[in-house]
Amino acid sequence: MNRKIVAVDMDDTICHLLPKAIHYHNALYPDLPLTMEQIINFDLSRIWHHECSEEVFFGRPGLYEELEIFDEHTVEEMRRIHEQHDLIVVTAARPSSVPEKWRWLQQHLPFIPYENFFVAKRKYLLEFDVLIDDGPHNLLAAREAGKRTIGIPRPWNLPLQQDFLMKDSWEGMSDLVNKVLAEQPQR
């Protein structure tokens, strides 16, 4: 078997975490409304309300289960990638959010078996051929390791957008994965 391993991130790659987290932040602290455009890196402690914390922002019970799917093409394109390759979902989940994230996957992408669900913050330790991710640190580390990447353009990865292959929609993602896999990795 020579199936290629396609690693796909969850948050803000196949679902929208930051918009929902911002929504709840702004409901709690209406005197300091945040916008997506303000999120230019992952250190949110500089911009969120002084009473906010990791636990408040990212630890709201049920948050990860109610996230919206990225777009109307995500499910079908994920299914195609899963059929053609060894699709693994890799998420840097907080331990308390792992059951929520697994339930979200079962609800939206039930064809993904649990052995393809990886909880890993240090994604660069994993073997894969291509990574689809929005996190600049993950894209950079994957390239450093000689892997192919497809980035999801978001305000926090703006500095990388000129230099990395980016795709803002899941429409045609499986075709792009096949095209990228047919090319030599970027160095």
Ligand SMILES: [Mg+2]
């Ligand atoms: Mg992400």
